[in-house]
Every structure is written in structure tokens, then in C-alpha cells.
Amino acid sequence: MNNHLVEAEELQAWLDKELDPARHEEVTEHVASCRECATLAEDLKQVSAALQQWEVEAAPDSLRPPVVILEEKPRRRWFSLRPVLAFAGTAAIILAIAAISIPNLMRSKMSSEQAAEIARNRQTEMDALSRSVNQPGAPPPADSPRARVAPPAMETSPAKPKTFGLSASQKLEKDTTAAEESADIAAAISGAPAGAVMRDSMSKRAASDEAGGIAGRMERERLGSGIKTSTRRLASKRAMTELKSAPQPTDAEAGLFAPTVDALQRRKLNEAVARQRSMLAYQANLTVEVENFTEAKREVRKITREASGYLEQSNLGFRRDQKATATYQLRVPPEKLEATLDQLRALGRVTSDRLTSEEMTDQLLDLAARLTNARATEKRLLLVLEKRTGKVREVLEVEREISRTRQEIEHLDARRQAALLRVAMASVSVTLIEENNEQIQGITPGSARRLLKALGEGFQSFSGMMLALALFFARWGLHLLFWSFVGRLLWRWWLRPLTRTLEANQI
Amino acid sequence: MKQRSDEELMLDFKRGEEPAFRELFARYKNPIYGYIRRRVNDPSRAEDITQDVFLALVKNRNGYEVRSSFRTYLYKIAHNRVIAEYRKRKPEDPLPENPGAAPGSDPLAVEQVREALGQIDGDQREVVLLREYQGLSYDEIAAVLEIPVGTVRSRLFRAKMALRELLAPSWAEGA
Numbered sequence: 097m098n099n100h101l102v103e104a105e106e107l108q109a110w111l112d113k114e115l116d117p118a119r120h121e122e123v124t125e126h127v128a129s130c131r132e133c134a135t136l137a138e139d140l141k142q143v144s145a146a147l148q149q150w151e152v153e154a155a156p157d158s159l160r161p162p163v164v165i166l167e168e169k170p171r172r173r174w175f176s177l178r179p180v181l182a183f184a185g186t187a188a189i190i191l192a193i194a195a196i197s198i199p200n201l202m203r204s205k206m207s208s209e210q211a212a213e214i215a216r217n218r219q220t221e222m223d224a225l226s227r228s229v230n231q232p233g234a235p236p237p238a239d240s241p242r243a244r245v246a247p248p249a250m251e252t253s254p255a256k257p258k259t260f261g262l263s264a265s266q267k268l269e270k271d272t273t274a275a276e277e278s279a280d281i282a283a284a285i286s287g288a289p290a291g292a293v294m295r296d297s298m299s300k301r302a303a304s305d306e307a308g309g310i311a312g313r314m315e316r317e318r319l320g321s322g323i324k325t326s327t328r329r330l331a332s333k334r335a336m337t338e339l340k341s342a343p344q345p346t347d348a349e350a351g352l353f354a355p356t357v358d359a360l361q362r363r364k365l366n367e368a369v370a371r372q373r374s375m376l377a378y379q380a381n382l383t384v385e386v387e388n389f390t391e392a393k394r395e396v397r398k399i400t401r402e403a404s405g406y407l408e409q410s411n412l413g414f415r416r417d418q419k420a421t422a423t424y425q426l427r428v429p430p431e432k433l434e435a436t437l438d439q440l441r442a443l444g445r446v447t448s449d450r451l452t453s454e455e456m457t458d459q460l461l462d463l464a465a466r467l468t469n470a471r472a473t474e475k476r477l478l479l480v481l482e483k484r485t486g487k488v489r490e491v492l493e494v495e496r497e498i499s500r501t502r503q504e505i506e507h508l509d510a511r512r513q514a515a516l517l518r519v520a521m522a523s524v525s526v527t528l529i530e531e532n533n534e535q536i537q538g539i540t541p542g543s544a545r546r547l548l549k550a551l552g553e554g555f556q557s558f559s560g561m562m563l564a565l566a567l568f569f570a571r572w573g574l575h576l577l578f579w580s581f582v583g584r585l586l587w588r589w590w591l592r593p594l595t596r597t598l599e600a601n602q603i
Numbered sequence: 604m605k606q607r608s609d610e611e612l613m614l615d616f617k618r619g620e621e622p623a624f625r626e627l628f629a630r631y632k633n634p635i636y637g638y639i640r641r642r643v644n645d646p647s648r649a650e651d652i653t654q655d656v657f658l659a660l661v662k663n664r665n666g667y668e669v670r671s672s673f674r675t676y677l678y679k680i681a682h683n684r685v686i687a688e689y690r691k692r693k694p695e696d697p698l699p700e701n702p703g704a705a706p707g708s709d710p711l712a713v714e715q716v717r718e719a720l721g722q723i724d725g726d727q728r729e730v731v732l733l734r735e736y737q738g739l740s741y742d743e744i745a746a747v748l749e750i751p752v753g754t755v756r757s758r759l760f761r762a763k764m765a766l767r768e769l770l771a772p773s774w775a776e777g778a
Contacts, residue, residue, distance in 0.1 A: 105760040147735045149712040155636035161628035
């Protein structure tokens, strides 16, 4: 446009007084001395003047300020209360959960550690005892209930009981008592004559005392508490060892059962005890849904007979859903238990199957020993009564004691018989349930029944959904709470002002 | 009594002082109406749009930052509102056919000015309207249109030069 130092654009800015003061002075001096710039500036002024001719009317009176309803703004605190409360609530919930769960976790951890430690110590002690009892070089007893129950593998010699601090005569008396008890137990369990057992045991009495004492301690550890003296326990084990080599007792020699017990049961019991293979009582519970209910009932009886068992109890009835049920209590030999259960399972669809075994050795030995002790006590009391050297009052006391001892003997005997029966014959409880009549008989369920069934399924489905929702919120509730809190903060501090600015720009 | 500045009034209004808003309305009612009236045919429509501008001011009063000029803030709202109104109109008719001349003005002169303004570039026209009729400074125009100050200066100069060429014959006739 021109070659002056002043740009033409600057003239407009000079006219509008938009230049900085120093530059404004320079341009003013230049325009005063430059005709061309002065002319141009004049033209620009004229344009502005022409533009000013276009005036618009004033705003009409109807243009009033909009009605402003200002909500009372709450006093702003230097902190916002609601987020603080939300955060505090979340923190309180987390702390409460931690306060409840962490101690329980620690306790269970401690319990498991303590239990493991106790188990390790117990096993170490038992291994040490068994190694000391066994012959040098012999392997320690196997770690199985049966192996622990089995008598130690050593020369059968009833050991001398521990007799710390006793005189020689007292020791002799104690030894004699122990031997007698040993013989009684052996006779009681095996049915062999007590005298024969006693002679054999006495001939072998010259075994290591130390081993016997340790064996007694070992047995106490193995078989748990309940035994009054180590002597009785040891004598019981010795008797069991004797039985291994003892001949099969006959029914006549069997002193195990009361005369009222069936001969078949006695034989079975003696075989089981004599073999000493297992002192476990088995209990099985089975529930089977069968198609042909009548046939299944017949099969159960047949299976029982084939297993050389017997039916103890039966019960027929109907459930609430009108399905017929039959419950049988069976007794079968333990060696035939598994095969019997397999046959029963094959009758239909198994809905419940449970098999448990209970270790009975401890209980049996305890009962046998207590019984022997009671009988020995009775014998001594009878001897005392025969002599009749005391006063009448003393005699009466003895008779009362004899009566009480007899009652105890009978009670113990009954308990032992029941325990032996449980060992000799496994108990099976089988429940047969008739399957849906309608399916079997080909009857189509009516509409009402179908509707009821659909309603029931619908309710179950709805309950399942609600449970799933509850589980979901239980699992993720705290997460959602936390992130909603974070999102609210972001909205307030960042997004809302940005949104307002965008809205203002759009309007 | 010292008159409060526009910024002070706006801050008072933010705090809930309703008379401050009425004062601001009184100050800017005519300038905003004139700004919009030069772009809208119908006076009642211009009145509505002016009302919308002040309503937006009320609604977004919390978005006003004290560091920005109130006049800039208000004209920015008005400019955005006008842009929205333009979107509804035909692009070839950027100025109202009814120019809204004040009583006593020369209709012919107004028509000549309107016609000349209609022939220049739209960006340049916008700068001219804000500068010549609303009296905004270069910085304020730059803030409203969101362009650099140098661009404002150059657009304004070019617009003036173009208008000089368009209006020169009418001056010659007048002369």
C-alpha cells in the first residue's frame, strides 16, 4: 500500500486508539507529516461516520428483566459434608468387617497350627514308644487303626506291671492279681478255660519287665483313656495275643454271651472276635428311588438272605407327596457289606449314600476289663461272705456290695454283647422311595397340577434370581459405593463446570 | 456514591443480590438489543432473543469467573445466541431486510450502509459490527470471537477498506 514505516492497518488501530502509547505517538507524528496516510486516515474516519448513520431503535419497554428466583444457597463449608459422610460410612463398614473377620481368621489359623503341632507331637511320641517296645530291628507299627489295634508282634509273655515303690510281697501280690486278671480276660473273650490260659501266661512271665511297662504305656497312648490301670490294659492285650494262637472255641466253651443269645449269633460273634481282624462297627444308610416298588421290596429281603444277614426292622408308609416309602434295618456280616450295598444301590436311583465305621476296640476292651474286675471283686466278696468272721452289720454290708457288683456285672455284660453284635454284624438302613406314580402308570398330570408345578418353578426361579442379586451386591456392593463416591467427586469438581461453560457457549 | 462496576455487580448477583442483576440489565438492555436487532428482521424476535441472553446470564451466573470482563462474557453469550439464530435462517440473507432504523435517521443512508455491510465478508462484518456499533475494544472482540488480536486488527482494516470502496460513490453523490 505505501512504503511508510507505519502500516496501513496501524492507521485504523491508531484511529481506534488501540496502539500502545509509544507507538501511538509515532504514528501521530507520521500522519501529521504524511499526506497519504492522513488521507487514508480521513477515509477511514468517513467510513466509520457513515456506519454510524445506521442507528437502531431503542429496546422496547416490553423488554423487562426476567424474573429471577434465587434459591437460598447454603453456606459453603471449607469442606463438603456429604462426601465426607459417605467416605466415613464406607470406612466404618470396612473396619467393622475387618474387625469381625480378621480375629476369626487368626483363631482358625492358630487352631489349625496348634492341632497340627499336637498331632505331630503325638505321632512322634507314639513312634518312639512303639520302637522301644518292638524287638530290636523290627519295624515300628504301621500307622493304621487296625495296626494300632493289633497286639504287638512279640513273644507272648505277660509282663510284670509297673510297681514303683512297693515291697516284695506287695509286688508279688500285684503280679498275681495281674495274672489272674489276664487269665480272666482271656477266658472271657475267647471262652477258653481260664486255668489253661493262666498256666500258659505264667510260664511266659519271665519276660523283660521294662518292655512290659513300656507296652502298657504304649497301649494306653494308643487306645486312649478309659482304662483304669496299665496292668489291666496290658493283660487284655496279652490275652488277645494268646487268642491268635488259641483254638476255635466251641459254643459250649463260649463264655461270651448270656444263655438267651441265639446260637447263630454266638457263633458269628466268636468267629469275629477270634479272628481279631476287625473291631469296627459299620453303619450304612442308603436311600434309593425305585420304579417298581413291590419288586424292590422283595429284592431287599432276597439280598439280605443271600448275605447271610437278617432283617431287624421294617417300616412302610407314605410321604407328603403321596410317594410310598419302605425303610428296612438290616444286619449283614461286615465282609459281605460292600457287596450288599452294591446290590441295594442297583435297585434304583441312589439319592443318599452314607457309610460310617466306628472303632470299637477301646470300648470292648474297656468293657471286658471292667467286667473281669467286677467278677473278681464279686469272687472276693463271696469268699469274705463264706468266712463270716465279721459282725452281722459287716456281713450285711458285704451282701449289699455283692448285690451291687452283680448288677454292675450284668449291665456291663449287656453293653458288651451289644457292642460285639455291632462289630460282628454291620447295620444297614435302606429306604426305598417309590418314583412318581404318574410317570410309572402313564397318567398325564392335570392342568391344575401343571399350573401349580409351573408356579412352584417360577417361585424357585424368582428366589434364585433374588439370591443371585443379593450375592452380587454382597460381593460388589462396597466396590460400587466407592466408585460412585469417586464419580461424584469428579462430577462436582471437573465435569459440572465444564458442562456449564459449554451450555453458556451454546446459548 | 461510587457506581459499582459491571464485574462487581455480577459478583453481587452471584451472591444472590437480585437488584445487581436489574442494574446490569438496565445498563446492557439497549446495547444487546441493538446488537441483535441489526441481525434479526423481526423486532419481537429480537426482543425474545435479548430476553434469552439475559436468561442465560441468570442461569449461568455461577460460571462467571471474576478474572474475565463482564462485557466480554455477556457479548459472548449474545454472539453464541445469534449464531444459533443464524442456523435457522438462510445463509444468503445475513442481515435483516428490515434494518431497524431509529426514528429520525435517513432511511436511504441506512439502506446504503446495510447494503454495503451485506457485501463484505461475514467474518469482517462481524468485527465491524462489534467495533463500530457495540464499541468493544480489540481485546474484547478477540475474546468474543475467540480470535487473535492481530486478526481483529487486520479484519477490521480490510473491512473498512472494502466499505470505503462501496460507500465512496454515495459520498460523491452527496457531495
